Amino acid sequence: ELFDLIEQGKISNKIAKDIFPVIVENGKSPAELVREKGLQQIDDDTVIEDAVRKAMNDNPAAVQQFRDGKEGVLGYFVGAVMKATKGKANPSKANEIARRLLRD
Secondary structure, three states: OHHHHHHOOOOOHHHHHHHHHHHHHHOOOHHHHHHHHOOOOEOOHHHHHHHHHHHHHHOHHHHHHHHOOOHHHHHHHHHHHHHHOOOOEOHHHHHHHHHHHHHO
16 A cells, blocks of 8 residues: 555655554554645645745755756755655656756
């Protein structure tokens, strides 16, 4: 069931890793635990875009580095999104949105 939640995009690998010991310890279903703890993955473009824009405003030098061809700095923005959402943002979507906004 835990793998199904990952494949369905309801939780990230990180969240699955974090809750696995709890599932083993107390026997709750993964879906029930995710629901109880509010750990469902964030796929809302608006939430992710807001986090990327804040990171862009907070670090214009990193924006310029990306636009100058240093694509490795993209990880900074994805990390900022993950931090802002307490690790609940869909990392693939965060990467895609950050890349799009940085190119604009």
